[in-house]
Amino acid sequence: MTNGRLSDGPSCEMDKLIVQIVGKDHSEQQQVLLLGSDGTRIYSPKSEVLERELFSSTLKVWDHIEGTHLHLQIATLEGEPIRLPLLSGTKVTPRQADAQFNQIVPVLPFVALPGSKTVDDMGTPVLARAGYVYVFYQEKLWRELEIHVSETGNTYHDIDVARYRQQSGFLAGERKATGQALEDIWLPALWNNRHVQTLQLCFSEIQLRAARLERLENDAVSRDQRCTSPDLSGSKMRFTDLYKGKPDGKAMLDAFSGFDAKNPVAQALIAPIKATRLNLQYNAFPVSLAAPQRARQPGYERLLDHPARYLCDLSGQFPVESFREAKAFLAQAGRGVAVQDVRHLELTAMADALLASLPIEADAEPVDAGVLWEAQAGVVDVLDKARQRQVCGVLLDDACYRLRHLRQRVGTCQQLFALCARHAVLHPHHASALLVQQLVVPRSIRGQENPLHAAMAKLHEPGRRAINQCTATVQRAVVWRHMRSAQDALVASLKQSATEQMLADHLSLEGFDYVAAMYELSRTLATLALLPSNVDPLAPGGDMVDAITGVGLWDQAVSLGQKFLNQTASNDTSPLHLMLWPECDLQTACAPYVVPVTDDENKGDGRFRATELARFETQPAPDPIAQVTLDATTLANLLAGESLQNFFLINNGKATTAALVGIFENLQSAADGAANAVAKASQTLASAKGNANSANANVRSANDRLAQMQERLGANADKINVNRQGRGVQQLRSMMPEHFGAAFLIRRNQVTPQHYVFGLEDLPGRESLPKTRYGEYLRPDGTPFGDIAPPHTSSTRLPKGDHLVLVIPRGHKTAQVIGDMNRTLKKVREAAGAVGDAELGHIRAKSGLSEAIEGLDAEKNKAAYRVLGSTPFCLAVLMLEVWNVSSEASAWEQTVREKGVTRTDLGIFGAGLDFAIALEALGKL
Structure with a gap:
């Protein structure tokens, strides 16, 4: 249907300028203005609404006037409206039957929200959480918008970028949002029948500092890596070809969260879903494609292995069902029998259910473990109005959320290992069962046939189940697999250039915010150095085998995380290395530290700034309430609670010292652990090659196995390595010159x-x-x-x-x-x-x-x-x-x-x- 039709088509129109705004029912808070050459005169357009099933739009039509310019005007809460340049040198544009030559697309920022159980989970699109959207246009920051989240949906608030711009860059400090609450963000897609190639967007949890914005404006490579440049153009034909009849967001959620990588049929079925999901990554898409969803709750989401399944459950029953499934899993696993389908099992629910089943420890306070898993209120789809208006979505990257989520999932695995151990020791025959599991159940030990395994033939299924029961094997096996998957996904994310640039955002902050960002990153990297057996008290030999199925899990010689850490620490030209460590050579490490005369310049690239960190060596812990960023709030609370207490506090009482020590501890222990693992694996490989021609290898005895368990605390030690420990010393000295200079x-x-x-x-x-x-x-x-x-x-x-x-x-x-x-x-x-x-x-x-x-x-x-x-x-x-x-x-x-x-x-x-x-x-x- 066509409302307010201006003419019968192109043959009846002469010298018109037409701008198409995708969607309908647009507010007056964003407007396209046609200004005269002097910028003072405003020409009024005529409007025409084109309503179609998949692609409705509004046309703004002017008589073409030479020398005019198009601007975008945004209403503000105070002062004059914000005006942003769109197009100079307008041309006559003939009317088209579908997409017009000039097109503006109102978009909602979405992000992919994958789970943590497999790297194949590409995630379904959900609305971006609270934060900031940055739009670069023609190589300059064009719009900066703050995202506010409410139960009814997101709103977007412009910051007047021009107010904070100066000749040499941007003014330091906070930039305040003054724009009125918008339901969507208008962006140019086509000018004179050509795609807008210079539009780039990114999402950030934090407001980028002036130095970082200047870096992104002046460094095209960094900007290209940090931002996405989707094709925003839309038309009925384009949207029909790309999305009609294709898998939608709900289908993506079901396919990715339930994907079984070992099933070839599942791999074939997921191929078209991956193709559609990739289309979303590079093109604007109708909001109707996204699954119905509730408002974002990042804190709760990070407790879940499949946060998108929670967000896309409008009934509020997801927590209840997850807790019920966790208890059912524990009941079956408690009988010593492996559970086949654990794809939707939520490990935090499992941890809470397991905790509730254990006796309360003497010094612990009673905790209602099930409180997180109560039913939540049913809600209306936050995208309901946007679907009716037929606006579009654009998929942005939120690597910061991904890192936080995966690190917290690994933390849940660590908690679960401890709970499984507490559960196992309650069985009266736990000690003997653990010994049998380590020495008798495995078919081979250290690559050699285990002669004791023959005794398993005399053990019938009830006895095998008892071994699994007394060692919590079934429960721990699930946790082992999930911890590995979460760590692998963490490595995959850290390898992305977009993630490196996101980290540069956070490491370009100033003051305590910078200290907190460094500390948070160090914690994340330390997570990669862990192996499941490091945190599983019941795996002293570095492996575990199901007594019924014979299926075993064991530590890799070098995990993907350890390889990544070792490569990062060894490559002093990689961007991440430069963010974490100062430059150091033998001559520098062999002399006392010289405190720089001038402070390290914040160049907006996230590089290590020792003098900025050293400012806090003698500073008291800041007030958590006064912090703005999530990292700073978290660290300030840790310091206030003395969670990071170290022996320096006894002498000088300066709590922030503990954060600096923590940065060194986390990074150096991770780098050393990874290097030791790589070195040990290399030695093992060399030894294996040297013994390849030996015909008769000695079978390891049970005593060898016990010795291996006792020796797992230590790795082969090397002489001090200037490229690793020397650099660590330099890092510690530069952060804490008064203590270690x-x-x-x-x-x-x-x-x-x-x-x-x-x-x-x-x-x-x-x-x-x-x-x-x-x-x-x-x-x-x-x-x-x-x-x-x-x-x-x-x-x-x-x-x-x-x-x-x-x-x-x-x-x-x-x-x-x-x-x-x-x-x-x-x-x-x-x-x-x-x-x-x-x-x-x-x-x-x-x-x-x-x-x-x-x-x-x-x-x-x-x-x-x-x-x-x-x-x-x-x-x-x-x-x-x-x-x-x-x-x-x-x-x-x-x-x-x-x-x-x-x-x-x-x-x-x-x-x-x-x-x-x-x-x-x-x-x-």
């Missing part, structure tokens, strides 16, 4: 009494360890062998070599603090060691630092004691000490190879024990 690397043979050597002095436990000799090697006549040296005292030092160690001047306050803390630990251990039978002494000798502290009840209420057992202390200090001890151990091994063991001082025992203690503490994280 005086630390530097030095050759071991150049160490003097004026140097305090991390890890090789004052480390607790060596003097208090048992020094029992259990026998001597004697000749037949009863005299000792003369070539066997007597036991060496643990205080014997290694020969001085040319390997690097980390030192700090002995009189420096940090050396004094660490020395005092280590001596305190030493006293704690000696007091605990007074309990005394040989068996307990042996346990304490093996368990090291943490076990000794736990044994001294009298010290538990002291602040120093509480910090000694904390994660920050174990990583921040022991990491530095481990480097030195590792370097000492490697130097000793090199001496053995060159001179033979009989010429090497066996004082390595002291350093080696330091290493074991440190590794044990790290292994408990």
Whole structure:
């Protein structure tokens, strides 16, 4: 139907200018103006509404006048309306039957919302959450809009960009939205029958700072990577070809959330759905294509493995159904039988249901685990009005949400492993079942046939089910798979250039916002270094096997996350590397840190800015309520709750110090862990190749298996690597120059009494360890062998070599603090060691630092004691000490190879024990 028809068609019109606005029922808050050459005169158009089934539009028609210009006018809450240039040099445009030569498309910003269980989930389109939309037009920032979310839908509020623009860029500080609430965003799609090629859009959780905007305007490569450039043009023919009769958003949701990668039929069926989903990525689409949905709730969504299934459930029954499914899964898994279909299982619901089934711990408060899973109120589709108006959607990237969501899903897996362990130990035969599962159930161990597995033939199904029951195998297997999938998806996202540019947005912030963004990124990357067995207390051998099906899960030699971390840390030219670490070479690392005279410039590329971080070394924790960004609010709350407490707080009370230490801990532990995994895998591969021609390989025994479990806490240690640990030292020194600026690397043979050597002095436990000799090697006549040296005292030092160690001047306050803390630990251990039978002494000798502290009840209420057992202390200090001890151990091994063991001082025992203690503490994280 045609309303207000102006003519019978092109043959009756002469010299007209026609602009088509897609959709109908548009408000007056956005208008297209035709201005005279001097910009003062406004020419009024005539309007015509074209209503069609799939593609309605409104035409604005003027008599063509030479020298006129088209502008977009946006109503504001205060002051004059915002006017934005659209087209200069208008031309006569003949009327077309479908799409006109000049076209403006009102759009709603959408984002894809995939689940976390498979990298094949491309996500269904949902409305963008609260944040900002940036529109670059003709290589300049054209529109900046703030998104407000309500139960009835999103509204978009313009910021007057021109008000904040200056000759050299943009004014620093916050930019306030003054535009009236809009239901959609008008964007140019066609001018003079040509596609608008210079329009680029992006979504951001945060308001971009002035330096970042200037970077995006001046750097076309960065802008192209950060933004999308969809084809916004629309027509009845185009929309019919692309979308009519094709899978819609609901079909995408069902297909992706229920996808089974192992099913070839499912792979064939999902191909056309993926094709349509890709069309959405590169083209505007009718809003009618999106699934009915409720308003965004990001905090709740991140608790879910399939957040889009919640958003697209208008009935409000999704939480109830998810909790019911989780309880049904636990009931079946509790019988020791594998559950075949867990594609829609929500792991947070599983965790809450499992927690509710466990006895309440003595020091824990009762928690209503099911409160999150109550039915929610039914709602009306937030897109209902937009569907009626036939406006369009455009799909933008929200990599920040993706990273947060996946990291939280990995965190849920960690929580579930602990809950599964608590559940398993309630079974009276748990210990023996775990031993059988580790030593008997596997068909092979370390690639060799397991001779004990033959005993499984005598065990009937009830017994096999009991093994699964007592070890929570079925539940843990689901968590293993999901943790791997979430980590793989996290790696896939981090590899995208759009994600790197999003991170540059956040790392171009200023002040505490920058500290918080760095801390959040460090936490995300640390997540990638974990393996399931690292956080599964019931997988000491690094694998698990279902006793009924024989299906096993095991750690990869090097996970995708570890490969990514190692590549990032090793490639000092990658954008992500430059955001995380400062430049460093051997000469720099081997000299005390020199504080820069001028502050690092914020160039808007997210590169590491040490001086900006160092400003907070002595700053108190900020007020969480005063923070604007989500990262800053989260970190401020962590600091306020002393979640990041470390031993520096005892001495100076500056809580923000803990955040800087946390950045170093997270990044360095992740980089070191990944490098060790890669090195170990390379050594294993070389060893396998070397033994390939061996005809008779020895079968590993059960004792080998037990030894492997005990040794999993430690990895092969290398000498200090300037390209990794040296860079880490530089990062720590530059962030905290008052505490660590005086630390530097030095050759071991150049160490003097004026140097305090991390890890090789004052480390607790060596003097208090048992020094029992259990026998001597004697000749037949009863005299000792003369070539066997007597036991060496643990205080014997290694020969001085040319390997690097980390030192700090002995009189420096940090050396004094660490020395005092280590001596305190030493006293704690000696007091605990007074309990005394040989068996307990042996346990304490093996368990090291943490076990000794736990044994001294009298010290538990002291602040120093509480910090000694904390994660920050174990990583921040022991990491530095481990480097030195590792370097000492490697130097000793090199001496053995060159001179033979009989010429090497066996004082390595002291350093080696330091290493074991440190590794044990790290292994408990």
